[in-house]
Amino acid sequence: MSDVTVNEVPVVAKVVKEETPFRRFVSEFFASKIATGGLIVFGIIALLAILAPWITPQNPYDLAQLDIMDGRLEPGSVGGSGMTHWLGTDDQGRDMLSGIIYGLRISLTVGVGSAFIASLVGASLGLLAAYGGGRTDSVIMRLVDLQLSFPTILAALMILAFLGKGIGNVVIALVIVEWAYYARTVRGSALVERRREYIEAAQCLALPTRRILFRHLLPNCLPPLIVVGTIQVARAIALEATLSFLGLGVPITEPSLGLLIANGYEYMLSGKYWISFYPGIALLVTIVSINLMGDHLRDVLNPRLKK
Amino acid sequence: MTVYLLRRLLQALLVMLAMSVIVFVGVYAIGDPVEILISPDADQIERERAIKALGLDLPLWQQYLTFLTRAVQGDLGRSFVFNEPALQLILQKMPATLELAVGATFMAVLIGLPLGLYAGLKPDSVGSKAIMAGSILGFSLPTFWVGLMLIMVFAVQLGWLPSTGRGETAEFLGLRWSFLTRDGLAHLILPAINLSLFKISLVVRLTRSGVRETMLMDYVKFARAKGLSPARVTYVHVFKNILIPVVTVVGLELGSTIAFSVVTESVFAWPGMGKLIIDSINVLDRPVIVAYLMIIVLMFIIINLAVDLLYSTLDPRVRLEGKS
Numbered sequence: 001m002s003d004v005t006v007n008e009v010p011v012v013a014k015v016v017k018e019e020t021p022f023r024r025f026v027s028e029f030f031a032s033k034i035a036t037g038g039l040i041v042f043g044i045i046a047l048l049a050i051l052a053p054w055i056t057p058q059n060p061y062d063l064a065q066l067d068i069m070d071g072r073l074e075p076g077s078v079g080g081s082g083m084t085h086w087l088g089t090d091d092q093g094r095d096m097l098s099g100i101i102y103g104l105r106i107s108l109t110v111g112v113g114s115a116f117i118a119s120l121v122g123a124s125l126g127l128l129a130a131y132g133g134g135r136t137d138s139v140i141m142r143l144v145d146l147q148l149s150f151p152t153i154l155a156a157l158m159i160l161a162f163l164g165k166g167i168g169n170v171v172i173a174l175v176i177v178e179w180a181y182y183a184r185t186v187r188g189s190a191l192v193e194r195r196r197e198y199i200e201a202a203q204c205l206a207l208p209t210r211r212i213l214f215r216h217l218l219p220n221c222l223p224p225l226i227v228v229g230t231i232q233v234a235r236a237i238a239l240e241a242t243l244s245f246l247g248l249g250v251p252i253t254e255p256s257l258g259l260l261i262a263n264g265y266e267y268m269l270s271g272k273y274w275i276s277f278y279p280g281i282a283l284l285v286t287i288v289s290i291n292l293m294g295d296h297l298r299d300v301l302n303p304r305l306k307k
Numbered sequence: 308m309t310v311y312l313l314r315r316l317l318q319a320l321l322v323m324l325a326m327s328v329i330v331f332v333g334v335y336a337i338g339d340p341v342e343i344l345i346s347p348d349a350d351q352i353e354r355e356r357a358i359k360a361l362g363l364d365l366p367l368w369q370q371y372l373t374f375l376t377r378a379v380q381g382d383l384g385r386s387f388v389f390n391e392p393a394l395q396l397i398l399q400k401m402p403a404t405l406e407l408a409v410g411a412t413f414m415a416v417l418i419g420l421p422l423g424l425y426a427g428l429k430p431d432s433v434g435s436k437a438i439m440a441g442s443i444l445g446f447s448l449p450t451f452w453v454g455l456m457l458i459m460v461f462a463v464q465l466g467w468l469p470s471t472g473r474g475e476t477a478e479f480l481g482l483r484w485s486f487l488t489r490d491g492l493a494h495l496i497l498p499a500i501n502l503s504l505f506k507i508s509l510v511v512r513l514t515r516s517g518v519r520e521t522m523l524m525d526y527v528k529f530a531r532a533k534g535l536s537p538a539r540v541t542y543v544h545v546f547k548n549i550l551i552p553v554v555t556v557v558g559l560e561l562g563s564t565i566a567f568s569v570v571t572e573s574v575f576a577w578p579g580m581g582k583l584i585i586d587s588i589n590v591l592d593r594p595v596i597v598a599y600l601m602i603i604v605l606m607f608i609i610i611n612l613a614v615d616l617l618y619s620t621l622d623p624r625v626r627l628e629g630k631s
Contacts, residue, residue, distance in 0.1 A: 146322060146325070146326075149322075149607050149608070149611060150603075150604070150607065151562065151563040151566035151567065151603075151607075153563075153566055153567055153569060153570070154566045154569070154600075154603060157569065157584075157588070158330070158333060158596075158600065159333075161334075161588045161596070162333045162334070234447065238447075238449050241449050241451075241452075242449060242450065242451055242570055245449075245451045245570075245573075246451075246569070246570065246573060246585060247589070248588070258449075258451075261451070261452055261455065264455075265455065268455055268458065268459055268463065269458075269463060269470075271463060271464075273459050276452070276455050276459075277456070277459075280449070280452040280455070280456070283449055283452065284444075284447060284448060284449070284452070287447040287448075287449070288443060288444065288447040291443050291446055291447050292443060295439075295443060
């Protein structure tokens with residue numbers, strides 16, 4: 001008996017190292033330095049946004065901490081309270097660094113939140129279309145066509161014009177303009193997958209449709225969904241910033257990066273660049289880091305490039 | 308072909324109808340235009356007269372029917388603010404927007420196609436990596452922020468180019484165009500660059516991935532095995548096949564470029580349709596909003612149809628009759 005246990009040890013070690021699709025995916029993802037860098041940068045940004053109240057030098061919403069005399073200070077100058085404003089201040093005397101970190105918080109919440117809800121809605125409808133077929137399929141896909149034939153920016157603009165400003169409304173608008181991308185993607189891969197034997201097997205076992213859809217079909221449609229989801233988070237953040245810049249997005253009391261940039265617009269012509277410049281850089285770094293990950297994910301998960 | 312065209316036109320009509328309902332009901336839900344249009348000092352009788360004159364006292368479905376009958380006759384209502392036909396108002400602004408969008412598309416193809424081809428043919432070279440990194444930047448840069456930065460650098464700091472407006476215009480075909488005068492062209496440069504950045508990246512990436520996928524195809528291997536020159540393989544065999552997605556997307560993008568010019572026009576105070584719609588949303592000028600959306604929807608339907616038809620010319624495998 002003891003002999004067997006000794007023999008088993010290397011066998012166990014071998015099992016741990018065996019390649020599962022997930023491990024292969026992880027190792028392929030980290031093989032790219034650029035994508036890994038993107039992940040690290042995004043991780044830092046997310047951490048900054050989450051920890052905002054504890055790490056910013058100033059609470060930008062607390063009017064008691066603001067001094068209008070500190071308005072439009074250049075980056076690196078020292079304000080009336082003895083605080084150094086590394087990225088300058090805006091017209092209200094608000095520390096730009098603090099404002100940006102809080103702005104990141106709102107931009108990320110809206111971007112990730114809307115992409116998540118849109119992926120739930122879109123993936124469910126896409127699965128339903130592929131699995132249901134027939135009339136269900138054509139109704140859902142006509143809706144997708146209708147949605148995609150209309151430019152996202154205009155659709156979002158209209159929805160916000162109807163609903164009014166507000167973070168919740170921005171999320172609703174983004175979900176409405178984004179779900180179709182997920183639905184189309186999931187339907188495409190689900191149509192292929194549903195003809196596979198394992199679905200047939202699941203059907204023969206008389207599993208409930210919901211279980212087949214979400215436990216059998218969905219996991220196998222995940223790769224393209226992950227790619228689309230990553231890119232859509234970046235798009236959602238950019239779109240929210242654009243809408244806020246146009247004055248139709250978040251309200252002035254909860255400024256996202258886009259609104260911060262809009263605030264600096266009028267001072268730009270007089271050479272006070274920092275009010276718009278730094279929030280833009282923060283926005284750019286966020287979006288680039290997500291896109292770098294998404295870009296590499298697409299190559300890793302694209303079977304057509306694996307010949 | 309005729310059957311296909313007829314079916315598509317019928318579909319288009321249905322989409323137009325559906326969109327008109329959505330837009331009309333949606334716009335109806337926006338605030339009360341009376342509050343904005345009538346001075347607060349106006350008495351009750353005056354208010355009611357104004358409401359009646361604008362047709363706002365009728366029930367919603369009746370307003371919609373009136374709108375629809377008039378729309379079919381080419382009358383999309385009068386702007387509350389300018390008291391001019393909404394359609395005419397938008398069409399007046401259209402050349403400015405078209406000029407901007409076409410300029411941007413032109414730049415995108417001219418710059419994006421060669422860069423993408425290079426990046427696809429030599430995917431591991433330093434140049435290609437730089438191009439791809441640049442394209443990710445082009446995708447990631449928010450249009451409005453790039454616009455601001457362009458103004459800051461080229462208009463404020465360097466003072467080379469004007470930052471706002473269309474500049475001098477010259478008449479051609481009865482419309483006024485900026486690109487025909489030196490001053491107008493100078494005004495056009497910054498907005499066109501701004502609007503084309505995203506499209507350049509798109510064309511680069513489409514071309515690159517198209518080239519990479521096409522290079523693996525058997526017919527390319529065969530062409531090479533046959534001893535054709537690399538130039539011929541690239542420009543005839545590969546290039547033709549990657550043109551399909553590129554043409555589709557550039558065509559479809561013309562519509563979204565026009566839509567996206569909303570942002571560029573706001574940044575550069577370019578007096579086109581996009582700026583008009585933002586202004587109209589801010590003052591709740593319902594007829595203009597509705598008319599603008601209907602024109603955009605119509606434009607998109609036409610673009611989609613044109614691209615589909617072009618598709619079949621470029622790729623004989625696409626049979627129009629087969630699929631709806």
